Amino acid sequence: MLSLLLSACFATASCVSDKVEMGPTIDEIDIIEKDHTDDSPEIGYEECLGLAQVTELMAQKAIAYTEASQNTDKTLLNCVYVYAPTVEKYKDAPEKLAARISLLGFKGVYLSPGGKRLTTADNWLRTFISTCSDLAMEVYATYYEDPTVFVSEAAADDCLNKVMLYNRSVTYKERFAGISADLEPHTIKKDIGLGWIWNTNEHNGIGGQNDNLLKVTIDRLRYAGKKLHPAGLKLHEAIWCHYQEMYEDGKVSHGDIGHFVNVCDWVSLMAYRSTTDRVWDISTPSMDACEKAKAINICVKTATNDEASTTLQPNGWKALLDTMAELKRRGMEYECFNGLDMFTYEALETMWEWINDKN
Numbered sequence: 458m459l460s461l462l463l464s465a466c467f468a469t470a471s472c473v474s475d476k477v478e479m480g481p482t483i484d485e486i487d488i489i490e491k492d493h494t495d496d497s498p499e500i501g502y503e504e505c506l507g508l509a510q511v512t513e514l515m516a517q518k519a520i521a522y523t524e525a526s527q528n529t530d531k532t533l534l535n536c537v538y539v540y541a542p543t544v545e546k547y548k549d550a551p552e553k554l555a556a557r558i559s560l561l562g563f564k565g566v567y568l569s570p571g572g573k574r575l576t577t578a579d580n581w582l583r584t585f586i587s588t589c590s591d592l593a594m595e596v597y598a599t600y601y602e603d604p605t606v607f608v609s610e611a612a613a614d615d616c617l618n619k620v621m622l623y624n625r626s627v628t629y630k631e632r633f634a635g636i637s638a639d640l641e642p643h644t645i646k647k648d649i650g651l652g653w654i655w656n657t658n659e660h661n662g663i664g665g666q667n668d669n670l671l672k673v674t675i676d677r678l679r680y681a682g683k684k685l686h687p688a689g690l691k692l693h694e695a696i697w698c699h700y701q702e703m704y705e706d707g708k709v710s711h712g713d714i715g716h717f718v719n720v721c722d723w724v725s726l727m728a729y730r731s732t733t734d735r736v737w738d739i740s741t742p743s744m745d746a747c748e749k750a751k752a753i754n755i756c757v758k759t760a761t762n763d764e765a766s767t768t769l770q771p772n773g774w775k776a777l778l779d780t781m782a783e784l785k786r787r788g789m790e791y792e793c794f795n796g797l798d799m800f801t802y803e804a805l806e807t808m809w810e811w812i813n814d815k816n
Contacts, residue, residue: 566595575623583627638694698726731766752795
């Protein structure tokens with residue numbers, strides 16, 4: 458296996474142009490990544506503002522969003538999801554996208570890179586990540602989510618190795634800081650080869666289908682962590698808020714928040730509701746049960762790809778700021794609180810560009 462990885466590493470490296478100013482290209486298997494979450498930005502605010510190309514109103518709104526969602530004394534690991542539509546929108550301006558994300562106070566990006574960009578060490582990807590690095594943001598590859606990962610370790614390896622081999626073919630500022638997993642057992646509504654289908658109401662019980670799907674999820678996350686952590690790479694997972702309730706009600710023996718944070722560096726609770734109190738209510742069971750410091754991000758939704766009860770966007774910009782500020786205030790009372798995430802950047806940017814509160 459070592460020889461295969463090394464061979465693939467050399468092959469991938471040939472796709473990347475030389476960039477002497479960034480330091481040497483990795484071609485050793487045992488290089489360990491460093492944690493850069495406390496680094497100071499190399500790009501200052503004024504330069505960032507210039508790169509972002511925002512209006513004066515957007516600049517003011519960015520300051521307000523940062524004040525509402527970030528903590529001045531103890532920086533939160535606020536992260537945002539970036540998917541293909543945003544990448545396509547900024548296909549000729551990766552630096553502009555990175556700067557805009559930074560202006561909003563985010564310290565991390567969950568980026569869906571696509572397999573082709575990974576295997577070719579795509580220039581857009583390298584430029585975006587290196588600009589994020591200069592802005593003191595880390596980028597995590599959302600690339601551990603395919604249902605086949607549940608079925609076999611070979612499929613899991615395929616996802617993990619694509620990210621790791623990409624990292625070994627580029628210079629240090631262009632590397633992912635880890636992987637953002639999105640294994641969602643509760644979305645498995647037909648047999649994918651395991652013989653189990655998720656049904657929240659009917660497939661409960663210790664050893665039942667829901668329990669088995671959760672067990673496989675945690676096993677696959679543990680497997681990923683064992684491959685990523687020796688290389689200094691982090692593992693994040695997005696989880697459904699209701700797993701904790703099901704565990705506490707005895708419906709499953711897997712799915713406790715401790716099971717997830719023991720194998721991941723941190724998790725995001727997908728708290729998709731339309732009001733502050735509802736977001737907090739579905740987050741509280743996991744927050745109360747978690748015993749690991751800096752282990753939970755609360756993720757809210759501004760995307761409108763689902764029913765209105767799951768998104769904050771219709772409430773308007775001011776209400777969004779109030780929600781973020783209140784969630785931050787409540788979250789800071791917990792040692793496990795790690796930050797406030799946003800799904801998605803594309804939808805948040807829509808609100809950011811509004812001239813009026815609800816446009």
